Structures are given as C-alpha cells and as structure tokens.
Amino acid sequence: MDACVVSVNAALSAFRAHFRRWPTLVVRAPGRVNLIGEHTDYNDGFVLPVTINRAIWLAVRRHTAPKVTVRAHDLDQEITVDITAFERRAAGWAAYVQGVLWAMGKAGIPLCGWDGLLTGDVPRGAGLASSAALEMAVARAVAALAGHNWDPLEMAQTAWRAENEWVGVSCGVMDQVAVACGRAGHAILLDCRSLRVEHVPWPAGAAIVVLDTGTRRELVESAYNERRAQCEAAAISFGVRALRDVTPEMFAERAHTLDDVVRRRARHVITENARVLAAAEALRAGNLVRVGELMVASHASLQDDFQVSSPALDAMVTCALEAPGCYGARLTGAGFGGCVVALVAEEKTATFTEHVLRCYRAHTSLVPRAYTCRAVNGASVAWLI
C-alpha cells in the first residue's frame, strides 16, 4: 500500500481510538532537507531546500467549545489551548501549536474549537525542520476549518511569526516557506528577501540521502543567535541592510577592516549565496558533479568560517565522500549535530548507504541512520469528508 495511505490510516485510527469519534480532516506537512544555502536565510540570501517524504500528519475534528485539544500520539502528550485568551506560553512542541493558533487569529483568520491528533516520521531536532512541519500542519488545519484560502507564502510567514514572536526562536524564514511551497520532483530556490520561489526540476538519476549522525546538540539556540548577531555586525560594517548586499568585490576591498571572527562569518555567507545560485544553475543543467562540488565547498565553509560543524558531522561527511556513487555531502540545517545531506547516484544508493553506515560506526561510537528521500509536495489536505 502507498505510504501516504498508511499514514492517513494511522492518523485516522489513532484519532478514533483516543477521541472515540472519527476525524473529519487529515492534513500533512513534510519535513525538508536543505541541499545548500546554510545560515543565509536570515541574511536575506538564497537557499535551496527540498521537501522530503517524511511528514507530520494531523487528524482533526471540529467541535463547539472555544478550545483546541491536540494530542501528540508519538509522545503520549496532550495540550489544550483556550482560543479566547492566549496568555500562558506552553513549553516544547505545545508552544508551536499555541503560537500558530495565536498568529492565525492575529492575522484575522477565524478560529474555532477542534480536537487534533499528531503523528509522523520527521526526526525531531535533526535539522529536518520538524518544528516548521508541525507549524504548517496546524496552519493547514486551521485554514481548512475556517474555509480560508490557502496561500502557501502568506501562511508560511504567519507560522514564521509564530515561531519568532510566540515561541521566541529567532529563526529565518527558509523552513516555513519550504514546508509550505514544496513541489514533488523539484527543489525550491528561495530568495529570502523578496520571498520569490522558483521550483527547480530535480534531475534524473540523483538521489538525496539524509544521514543522521545520532547527535543532537544542546545550546544550538545561543550559538545560532550569536552567529546572527555577528552577521548583523558585519552588515553594519559594510554599511548595508544585510550581508546579501555585499558582493565578493566589496568583501575583498573591506575584509581587512573587520575583526577575524566577523570576517569569517561574512565570508561564509557571501560565498554561500554564490554557491546556492551556482547549484541551482547546475541542477537545471543536470550537472550533478558540479552540485556535489558546491556542497563540499559549503561544508568546508561551514566548518572553517562559520564554525557550526561538529566531529560527528565531519566524520559523516568524510564517510559519505569516500562511499560509492557520492557526488557531494555537507551538514544540513543549523549545524552542531543532526544530519548530513548527500547527493548520490540513484543506482548506487544501497551500496552508498551500507558503506557510510559501516564507516561511521567504525569511526564513532554513535548509532547513525540513513533516509533515502525524494522531493514531495508541500503542506496539504490529505483526507477530507
């Protein structure tokens, strides 16, 4: 049976078992892997993510009380949000649900009461945008219940506001836009300033393998905020709105005036933006070798200049690059732990994966995982009665 049918059925029956009634709607929001363009989104730059065939599923049934109850089936936890008064901020995953309800209400979308059940297979905290998938699943359900027209970009921005203003995580806009705007068989080239999206056809013969290092780094948030502040300081030194506006020529001319750390951060962002555009061009041309080279250069820049890699991520990249069929590999997401993304010749996927997992186990004491992914559509209504 199709994986989608299995997931819809799982969400339907778990809802029925818990709430003792059938849901009337099931929505789905995928995770994403970023092929290239790391730490560029909050610098108004470019990113090239792909929505993957791992998703959060939310089964929903409307009721008349002014509250929303959501059960996280896989965590065995539940929250209830009073939709007439948003006061106390919940912790953990519940804050994201609450935040999206708050932001949708603020955006003028009428809220109603409902019960919901969440399930899914996006690994949490692994750099695959599980939070954005959760946000967009809630947004998709609220919009459907309200009969509100689904504009993916507008909804992505509403969810982004929820994460920044309600949850208090100062992330860039990449994840929400990717989860909302993904298209099957395409990568998403996003200009994070204009929010212009271009769907770049995924070339034949190329597989995306996501390699989970099995590490999750605490304190990602403080390191992330520190990087953001350093990028902002660099933009100020160049007299521009964001690092997006610094050309390689401007950088070469003024780099010596910056302090060492700020100079490295700026160099990463400026060169990474150029790599994203070059990678999109190479994808369009089906030039996988070139995309792979750009991914390798991106990892080196994240390692040396942006300093967000880790021994586990580096070990995984090294193992991937020496495995059969690999065009390129790099850390994906914020860094410090989580996953590596590899571009692999499709017919070699099985031997590639086997080699990498064996190599990584031999060099670390960690338990890795590999997910072979394909590009799927963004957040959608999966089932409706």
Ligand code: GLA
């Ligand atoms: C996290 C953030 C994104 C982006 C990446 C790094 O995933 O949520 O907005 O900044 O880190 O590229």
